Amino acid sequence: MINPSKVVKKLDPYVPGRSIEEIAANYDLEPKKIIKLGSNENPIGPSPMAVEALTKNLKLISQYPETNLDSLIKDIASYSGVSTSNVILGGDGADEILDVLGKAFIEPGNEFIVPIPSYMYYEYTLTIQDAIPVYAKWDVPSNTLDVNSVIQAINTKTKLIFLCTPNNPTGGLISKEDIKKVLESTDAVVVVDEAYYEFSGVNNVDLLDEYKNLFILRTFSKVLGLAGMRIGYGLSNPEIIEYMYRVKPVFSLTKLSEVAASATLKDHEYIKKSTEVSIESREFLYRSMSTFKNLKVYKSQANYMLVDIRQTGLTAKDLSEKLMQRGVIVRDCTSFKGLDEYWIRVSVGTLENDAKFIKILKGIIG
Numbered sequence: 424m425i426n427p428s429k430v431v432k433k434l435d436p437y438v439p440g441r442s443i444e445e446i447a448a449n450y451d452l453e454p455k456k457i458i459k460l461g462s463n464e465n466p467i468g469p470s471p472m473a474v475e476a477l478t479k480n481l482k483l484i485s486q487y488p489e490t491n492l493d494s495l496i497k498d499i500a501s502y503s504g505v506s507t508s509n510v511i512l513g514g515d516g517a518d519e520i521l522d523v524l525g526k527a528f529i530e531p532g533n534e535f536i537v538p539i540p541s542y543m544y545y546e547y548t549l550t551i552q553d554a555i556p557v558y559a560k561w562d563v564p565s566n567t568l569d570v571n572s573v574i575q576a577i578n579t580k581t582k583l584i585f586l587c588t589p590n591n592p593t594g595g596l597i598s599k600e601d602i603k604k605v606l607e608s609t610d611a612v613v614v615v616d617e618a619y620y621e622f623s624g625v626n627n628v629d630l631l632d633e634y635k636n637l638f639i640l641r642t643f644s645k646v647l648g649l650a651g652m653r654i655g656y657g658l659s660n661p662e663i664i665e666y667m668y669r670v671k672p673v674f675s676l677t678k679l680s681e682v683a684a685s686a687t688l689k690d691h692e693y694i695k696k697s698t699e700v701s702i703e704s705r706e707f708l709y710r711s712m713s714t715f716k717n718l719k720v721y722k723s724q725a726n727y728m729l730v731d732i733r734q735t736g737l738t739a740k741d742l743s744e745k746l747m748q749r750g751v752i753v754r755d756c757t758s759f760k761g762l763d764e765y766w767i768r769v770s771v772g773t774l775e776n777d778a779k780f781i782k783i784l785k786g787i788i789g
């Protein structure tokens with residue numbers, strides 16, 4: 424008899440956003456016509472400089488990746504305003520960095536704190552490592568962190584604390600004062616997830632010198648437009664970085680991912696445009712959805728926004744199903760702990776697709 428580990432037996436599968444291919448096949452739609460506002464991706468696609476560099480370097484796929492990533496690490500350090508010894512780079516996105524954090528800091532039975540609702544992958548990846556989630560509270564009505572709930576949850580078994588800012592899926596920011604309060608209340612590693620910081624204009628790199636237990640998580644998947652290349656990085660003090668490198672998969676960052684990442688960081692015009700387009704779309708979608716009397720839209724500092732749809736009389740499952748039938752993908756948030764079945768998350772798109780989405784939404788709930 425096949426007998427997996429105890430952890431695997433009780434594991435709930437991770438629920439990712441729906442893909443264009445899946446929806447096209449399920450609803451018999453043309454992939455090109457599908458509007459995807461479900462996975463917080465970049466509406467303008469990748470940097471043209473990244474595409475050009477990839478095209479030129481395609482033949483590198485026959486070689487093993489570099490293990491010495493000095494040049495890219497230098498570029499990331501300079502983009503982030505830190506030294507190279509403060510940077511760790513991962514090849515399955517920021518998700519790999521989360522896994523490596525667990526490997527470096529968690530012993531079975533240790534605890535981690537996660538305010539809910541927040542990014543669900545923290546819990547998924549750490550419960551695989553036999554760590555125990557302890558839930559703190561993100562106050563949804565005010566869209567702020569209940570910092571006391573985090574501090575009260577800390578005990579001697581706490582090894583990691585997750586603070587996502589802007590928070591996924593709510594879009595609210597955590598104040599620097601609150602981040603400092605948590606850092607000062609514990610020796611555990613405090614992971615400040617800045618996957619979406621570029622859209623908010625706020626970051627916490629200035630705290631790295633003072634707080635040795637701070638780890639900042641970042642990704643190339645959002646404003647930098649490389650979700651499919653799976654590149655994540657983290658910023659912290661050199662001791663934490665060194666422990667993490669001991670357990671990080673050696674060849675996880677492919678050559679092509681390295682090429683794409685380097686080219687994107689050099690494309691300042693793209694990064695500026697990418698930020699501006701997403702913010703413009705966010706404001707358009709916020710204004711447009713706020714005109715629906717049966718929706719409550721939450722102000723966001725990221726490239727998505729949370730919407731309370733209970734006044735429509737539909738569940739998130741029903742509404743997202745109706746939208747998918749008409750070629751639009753949004754995120755049904757039912758699988759997010761801390762939210763009930765009446766929430767969707769809408770990612771930014773191009774203004775053209777945003778307008779089409781609003782028209783289709785009107786046809787269903789207007």
Ligand SMILES: Cc1ncc(COP(=O)(O)O)c(C=O)c1O
Nearest residue numbers: 516517518542591618642644655
């Ligand atoms: C808050 C947050 N952190 C981390 C990630 C992981 O990003 P990736 O693995 O694509 O780098 C995501 C992805 O959606 C996210 O929303």
